[in-house]
Amino acid sequence: xxxxxxxxxxxxxxxxxxxxxxxxxxxxxxxxxxxxxxxxxxxxxxxxxxxxxxxxxxxxxxxxxxxxxxxxxxxxxxxxxxxxxxxxxxxxxxxxxxxxxxxxxxxxxxxxxxxxxxxxxxxxxxxxxxxxxxxxxxxxxxxxxxxxxxxxxxxxxxxxxxxxxxxxxxxxxxxxxxxxxxxxxxxxxxxxxxxxxxxxxxxxxxxxxxxxxxxxxxxxxxxxxxxxxxxxxxxxxxxxxxxxxxxxxxxxxxxxxxxxxxxxxxxxxxxxxxxxxxxxxxxx
Amino acid sequence: xxxxxxxxxxxxxxxxxxxxxxxxxxxxxxxxxxxxxxxxxxxxxxxxxxxxxxxxxxxxxxxxxxxxxxxxxxxxxxxxxxxxxxxxxxxxxxxxxxxxxxxxxxxxxxxxxxxxxxxxxxxxxxxxxxxxxxxxxxxxxxxxxxxxxxxxxxxxxxxxxxxxxxxxxxxxxxxxxxxxxxxxxxxxxxxxxxxxxxxxxxxxxxxxxxxxxxxxxxxxxxxxxxxxxxxxxxxxxxxxxxxxxxxxxxxxxxxxxxxxxxxxxxxxxxxxxxxxxxxxxxxxxxxxxxxxxxxxxxxxxxxxxxxxxxxxxxxxxxxxxxxxxxxxxxxxxxxxxxxxxxxxxxxxxxxxxxxxxxxxxxxxxxxxxxxxxxxxxx
Amino acid sequence: xxxxxxxxxxxxxxxxxxxxxxxxxxxxxxxxxxxxxxxxxxxxxxxxxxxxxxxxxxxxxxxxxxxxxxxxxxxxxxxxxxxxxxxxxxxxxxxxxxxxxxxxxxxxxxxxxxxxxxxxxxxxxxxxxxxxxxxxxxxxxxxxxxxxxxxxxxxxxxxxxxxxxxxxxxxxxxxxxxxxxxxxxxxxxxxxxxxxxxxxxxxxxxxxxxxxxxxxxxxxxxxxxxxxxxxxxxxxxxxxxxxxxxxxxxxxxxxxxxxxxxxxxxxxxxxxxxxxxxxxxxxxxxxxxxxxxxxxx
Numbered sequence: 015x016x017x018x019x020x021x022x023x024x025x026x027x028x029x030x031x032x033x034x035x036x037x038x039x040x041x042x043x044x045x046x047x048x049x050x051x052x053x054x055x056x057x058x059x060x061x062x063x064x065x066x067x068x069x070x071x072x073x074x075x076x077x078x079x080x081x082x083x084x085x086x087x088x089x090x091x092x093x094x095x096x097x098x099x100x101x102x103x104x105x106x107x108x109x110x111x112x113x114x115x116x117x118x119x120x121x122x123x124x125x126x127x128x129x130x131x132x133x134x135x136x137x138x139x140x141x142x143x144x145x146x147x148x149x150x151x152x153x154x155x156x157x158x159x160x161x162x163x164x165x166x167x168x169x170x171x172x173x174x175x176x177x178x179x180x181x182x183x184x185x186x187x188x189x190x191x192x193x194x195x196x197x198x199x200x201x202x203x204x205x206x207x208x209x210x211x212x213x214x215x216x217x218x219x220x221x222x223x224x225x226x227x228x229x230x231x232x233x234x235x236x237x238x239x240x241x242x243x244x245x246x247x248x249x250x251x252x253x254x255x256x257x258x259x260x261x262x263x264x265x266x267x268x269x270x271x272x273x274x275x276x277x278x279x280x281x282x283x284x285x286x287x288x289x290x291x292x293x294x295x296x297x298x
Numbered sequence: 299x300x301x302x303x304x305x306x307x308x309x310x311x312x313x314x315x316x317x318x319x320x321x322x323x324x325x326x327x328x329x330x331x332x333x334x335x336x337x338x339x340x341x342x343x344x345x346x347x348x349x350x351x352x353x354x355x356x357x358x359x360x361x362x363x364x365x366x367x368x369x370x371x372x373x374x375x376x377x378x379x380x381x382x383x384x385x386x387x388x389x390x391x392x393x394x395x396x397x398x399x400x401x402x403x404x405x406x407x408x409x410x411x412x413x414x415x416x417x418x419x420x421x422x423x424x425x426x427x428x429x430x431x432x433x434x435x436x437x438x439x440x441x442x443x444x445x446x447x448x449x450x451x452x453x454x455x456x457x458x459x460x461x462x463x464x465x466x467x468x469x470x471x472x473x474x475x476x477x478x479x480x481x482x483x484x485x486x487x488x489x490x491x492x493x494x495x496x497x498x499x500x501x502x503x504x505x506x507x508x509x510x511x512x513x514x515x516x517x518x519x520x521x522x523x524x525x526x527x528x529x530x531x532x533x534x535x536x537x538x539x540x541x542x543x544x545x546x547x548x549x550x551x552x553x554x555x556x557x558x559x560x561x562x563x564x565x566x567x568x569x570x571x572x573x574x575x576x577x578x579x580x581x582x583x584x585x586x587x588x589x590x591x592x593x594x595x596x597x598x599x600x601x602x603x604x605x606x607x608x609x610x611x612x613x614x615x616x617x618x619x620x621x622x623x624x625x626x627x628x629x630x631x632x633x634x635x636x637x638x639x640x641x642x643x644x645x646x647x648x649x650x651x652x653x654x655x656x657x658x659x660x661x662x663x664x665x666x667x668x669x670x671x672x673x674x675x676x
Numbered sequence: 677x678x679x680x681x682x683x684x685x686x687x688x689x690x691x692x693x694x695x696x697x698x699x700x701x702x703x704x705x706x707x708x709x710x711x712x713x714x715x716x717x718x719x720x721x722x723x724x725x726x727x728x729x730x731x732x733x734x735x736x737x738x739x740x741x742x743x744x745x746x747x748x749x750x751x752x753x754x755x756x757x758x759x760x761x762x763x764x765x766x767x768x769x770x771x772x773x774x775x776x777x778x779x780x781x782x783x784x785x786x787x788x789x790x791x792x793x794x795x796x797x798x799x800x801x802x803x804x805x806x807x808x809x810x811x812x813x814x815x816x817x818x819x820x821x822x823x824x825x826x827x828x829x830x831x832x833x834x835x836x837x838x839x840x841x842x843x844x845x846x847x848x849x850x851x852x853x854x855x856x857x858x859x860x861x862x863x864x865x866x867x868x869x870x871x872x873x874x875x876x877x878x879x880x881x882x883x884x885x886x887x888x889x890x891x892x893x894x895x896x897x898x899x900x901x902x903x904x905x906x907x908x909x910x911x912x913x914x915x916x917x918x919x920x921x922x923x924x925x926x927x928x929x930x931x932x933x934x935x936x937x938x939x940x941x942x943x944x945x946x947x948x949x950x951x952x953x954x955x956x957x958x959x960x961x962x963x964x965x966x967x968x969x970x971x972x973x
Contacts (some may be wrong), residue, residue: 071519082426127465130518136511138638147508151520153501160500161493172501212520317765366771369777430956438770439713440957443906447950450903458943570775614790621783628776629764640857 020050025216025248026071026126031080032104033272034094040066041077042272043105046250048216053242053249055263057283059292062269064252071250072128072181073118073158079104081118084124084216088114098196127214129205131221131252137194137271141185141204144193148211174226182244183207183237199230203237210245215265217241219251231255231292235262260284268292301655303648311643322484331481343590343619344548349371350584351487352541353568354577355534360566361574361638363530365434367440368562371450373422373535375557377542380418382471382552383464384409388471394466403525408633411475415486415543418429422539425452426532434527446559458555470553474546483544487611495577497533506530525665532647567624570667571634579636594619685936686929691820692891693928694827698882699905700920702833702875708851708915709871711770714755715777718786721877724750724883725799725893726792729965739803752962754876755869763865765793781902788895796892805888819888826885830878833928838917843870851915899941900946901951907953907959914965922964927952 026048033041040063048054056064070077073090078098081091093110094102116124136144149172157164161168180186185207188196193204202222209217222238223231235258242249253259259266260280268276268283270292276283283289306314328334330344352374358368388408391400401403409417433444456465465471477483497503505526508516517523546552568587572579597615601608627634639645706714706912727749729754731742761780765773805819838844849857852869887903908927912919912928930952931945941948956963 070435074514110529117522118514118517119520119522122518128518130515134510134512134515134518136515138511139507142508143504146518147504148519150501150505150508156499157500157502157533160502161497163496165500169501209517363881364771366774429935432958436957437710439774440910442774442952443713443910444954447903447907447947447953450900451944451947451950452949454943461938479972523760560782560785563778566775566778574771596958611790612790614786614793617786618783618790621779624779625776625783626914627760627762628772628779632768632772 020158021213022051024048025050025052026083026250027083027086028067029070029083030047030104031067031070031082033070033075034078034098036102037101037102040297043080044269044274045270046267046274046282048248048250050248051242051246052265053238053251053263054091054271055259055266055280056250056252057259057266058269058275059253061271064269065220066205066272067198067269068128068220068250069254071121072126072254073116076113076115078102081110084126088112089121089124089126090116091113098292102207109224122212122214125213126217126218127173127209127212128218129202129209129215129220131198131204133198133201135193135201135205135208137190140190141196141207142176142189142191143213144204144208145185146172147178148208149176151212154226155202162207168239169214179207179211182266183210183241198225199234202226202234206237208243210241215246215248217247217249219249221252221254223253226255228257238262255276289290300551301652303644304651305644306647314643315405326484338592339586340480341548342592343475344480345545346585346588347483347487348544348548348586349565350581351490351544352538353572353580353584354491354567355537355541356565357569357572357574357580358494358506358537359530359534361569361576362503362510363506363527363529364438364513365531366438367445367531367534368428368559368566369426369445369449370538370565371557371559371561372445373426373538374423374542374545375449375452375554376425376509377418377539378546378552378557379465379471380421381411381414381543381546382474384414385411385547386471386473387475387540394471394473395463397469398462398467400466406463411482411547415540418543419536419539422542423532426498426535427528430528430531434524434531446562449557449559449562451559452532452545453554456557457485461656466583468553470551470555471546472551474550474552476547476550480657483548486540490540491577491581494533494537496520498577502526502529507575551594557662562621567620567627570589570624571627573634573636573638575638576634576636576640578641579634579639583635583639591620592617592663601651649663681753681936682910683812683814684816685932687814687816687820689929689932691816691823691928692886692932693925695882695886695924696901696905696908696928697827697921697924698830699876699901700877700908700924701917703906703912704912704917704920705847705871705875707909709847709868710762710766710773711908712762712773712777713809713857714875715774715902716780716784716903717763718756718898718900719781719880720750720757721790721854721879721886721900721901722788722893722895722898723753723784723882724880725887726788726797726895727880728802729792729800729893732802739805743801743881743884746884747877750883751873751876754832754872754879758868758872765869782897785895785899792895794895796894798891799887799893802884802888805884817889819885823885826861826881827921829926830881831918834917839876843867847871848865850917898960904949907949910953910963911920911956913963916963916965919963919965 024047028044028046031041031044032039044067056067058064068110068124069075069081070090076090076092076096077100079092082089091110091112091114093113095113095222136147152172155168180189183203185204188200194203206222223234238249239262241247263280266278266280266283268289275288275292276286324513329340349616354372356370359365384407389404391405402535429448431552435442436444455461457466461467480631505521508519508521509523509526513523568583569580571587572583594616597611598613601611699717699939702717703714706712724746727746728742731737731745737745757780761776762773765776796969806817808815809818809821838847846862846867849860849862850864904927905924908923909920912923927949930948934948935942935945
């Protein structure tokens, strides 16, 4: 463990978070922290519950049990209710008694942004529009004002900010191209750009290097490192490319069957017996 | 040789736009004064502009927000009846409500057309807000059925016994004053459509498009789905209500059967033909469908070769042709006239330039490369 | 309400509900497999009504041949619609295929108006079906008593077909996962066609049972029953066959009793169905017997 974590601000904390779908426990009592300025990796075999963790943090669905804190304030909290009361098989039962659920858009407004495992760009819109739409979060004037163009200052600011982002991220050349017409790797970059346009402090990246060749993923690593610095981000990322995870993450959490099996620096994880077992299976 | 996409400069575009507007005004004036066309032509233009407004309002929800709503006929009915009830002259009221007398609360209530129109729109919007709360939480296909159902409920309420003193039940309303000039529907429609265009171009409109493209991603970008769908739905209902009010003045006599679900289907034909997600396409196709419907009346009349009466020509053939047209567009020409594009001078300019270029290439016998066009994606 | 009226309403309601149930099965099966609201289903049902008129009035067929003829023609119509209007759009966005379904509905109504004129046509006498039968003080045409029996028999046949035959297994597989079913060597197109064959033949039978106690058929007479039966399918849990039957019974009984108990609300009986739909979707979106389908993000 890093010693200096105690000093830093705790941006994200998942506390005893469990998520159960019917009889399947996709997350079992997950405890996870992201400190300010960190890049944290979340790895594990397929179906380990990594994306479920993201969905819980971003409000796609409420956890069955547990709490999530953003900057030490409760973001989401829930406990097994209704049918789940009997069904629930996770730990920490009865510890939580409050149900606080936010929709994804409200969580985004609290400056948490994400990308998706299978890219979810606004396909038929241009790159510029994709980034511009994300600026809508900051829209203050109401629809009537906006329609009657009485907010041209705000509109101009939004457009300039979108352009600035595209410039920083070297996407100006493709700004008028429709998102779906671009190569896969570039689409991943645009998805990150779009997430950045919502002005997040915490960025969740769901397999940003999926489908990339070694050279592309190398570039991506630098890219992620750069945006962390330029935008003052804390990053939690799911990734399968070990080269990327080991190269860029300061700490790594390993999930298997919804349970946390290891946690530590890349070095510690690489030599962790449990992790190797989870990935390669156990010798009998 | 590659085709080069060229843009016109700004001044040219402004001049062209001004010319177009002036042309429209002159044309409207000439139609209105009877210099060109007949009263029949004027009727077709009137119905076309009204359907253009309602079509764009439907496209706002279906084409731009991606919410499959089929309630337009109901909203139109609300607007039409509001305008009807509020504008029938006092003198004609006993004649209209001859079976059941008009309710005392509204018997002396007469409003100017403009005010009645806005009230009609507001009533439609309020109704949309009421049903929107439950309906917009549904999945797309359930939403279609629920809005369809509500549209029928509106009709049932209008024709129902308890509503006789207000809506005159199944007898319908008549003696609704019509437009003194063609300019009135044209201007109201233009203003309404212009407002929706501005809305679509604003940040809110971009949010609508985001919802259409991908709801999950839109929500992750901080767009409140329910709020924005509701906004689009209510504004659409408002303009459908206004359009319904215009329709009441156009027809001067209305009854609940004129707002059957077939009206919504016709509107769907208009927006699908014009392109789901294209305002100019909708306006264009509204004119095409409305005038086409009149021109094709020929098919509904009996025709004969010599003494032999051709059996296929009889009432109803016209509508069969229309439904076949809808099917053809849906199956073979899914993008419709405009797809999601809008009319632009650059588009027209390059479309015209491309033809000589194609001909030249054909003459040269250069069939080698099919698509060798340099088209900036814009 | 005295006892006789109660029973009279009960008989009418159950009979109407059974006819609805048969249509609702068609909706639910098509939705279960294609995830498509077949907007044209109600109009196919209406066309079956006209086919019956034709068979009896124009060709003078006896009732048993009429039933066979109507079923076959309706099935041909339904399968053709699927092949022409739905199959080419299977990979396109949901809205396209729904618009196509609406287009078919529009086409059928307009064609019916063109072919048979917009005026209502009298529904013919079909053998013994319309003879009035008395049980105590309750009297109704025989068809009213037969309809529920037919529906229950068909329900059990269908349940057997879906749960215990190879075709049924294939149907269930296709409804769970299109791609996986294809990879398992199931001929998707064949299964979909079979689904339409079943749905349309039930619509045909239902049309005969539904129109027999009623005097008229007109081009719009499929519209409201169509919508209501979709609501019935949703109520029971879309994709679930017994659910559709239960939903059909609920709607049929509710409608009959609403009018029976509150005659002043007659004009709202159609509206009531949709209120029921909204309430159901808000409180139990999966319907009475449906299972929850989680959306993947």
